[in-house]
Amino acid sequence: MMNPAVLPADWRDLYALTKPGVMRLVVFTALCGLLAAPVMPPAVIGFTAILCIALGAGAAGALNQWYEVDLDAKMRRTANRPLPAGRVDRQTALHFGVGLGAFSVIFMGLAANVLAAALLAASILFYVLIYTVWLKRRTAQNIVIGGAAGAFPPLVGWVAATGHISLLPVLLFAIIFLWTPPHFWALSLFVRSDYAAANVPMMPVVAGIQATRRQIAIYSVIMAVAAIAPWPLHLAGAIYGVAAAILGAIFVAISLLVLANTATEPKLMKPEKRLFAFSILYLFVLFGALVADRWLVA
């Protein structure tokens, strides 16, 4: 049998390094940030800005996998990724990640503006250095602080369109920042054994299952309130406000079901799985409502 490490990496494996699943949500929220802005750049500039954000997210994903190859190898969910499976060597992943990241930032600076490029660079560095290298293996608050990295895309999208930061994109940043802990903790509850096996101090491993469920409920309430805030602040209209209120109520209701659950076996964690799935839908619909509000009312 051939040693896959001596072969040039297959393009599909390089694509997999960019975490395409995560990228979809990044691209969508960035696009919504751009479309919610009061001024529209030419279509080709807007397209390029979103492309650069997607490439930047891909670079961050590749560098995250480059650094975490030992962890990924220990977890069932990630053991078949290109690096732990030996289909891509670490040097190729590093070069790919750094190259893609540098290209995305420079291209953003040239096509959109320097502030958007700086924010994109900050988001990549935050995800790689602050979350992956510093926090993930050290503290149960890893996902709370690290969640800021995933909150950048709508802010970058907005700044790519307008050239400056204002209150609404900061609130969009805050919504994703507060959304990240319940989203990830719901997942980490039913893959807890994976994180424990890899010695990753995720909340359920360090603080216990019930403490994590309490934290999920608390963050869900704060997030739901923050998500409605643009409406009373007159930064968004009724379409967004009503959608945020309904979605927030459902989010909080499911988080209360999670809180009421006492199961410790992953197969009995239906509310947790439901919350994880709904949290993705929540973000898509909430940001979709923001854009609908901006364009339908305008």
Added chain:
Amino acid sequence: MTIEGGPRPEDEVIRARQKARARIMAWLLAAFIILLFFITIAKMGLHK
């Protein structure tokens, strides 16, 4: 088993992967050039 002097199966896999990557790179470069062209046009319009 391979015929002596003939291509090894490893070489064929390597060549196939190099070819696939080169083809994708060519398409990406072409797309990049087209994108740059349209960005330039858009920027010229903005600065009029």
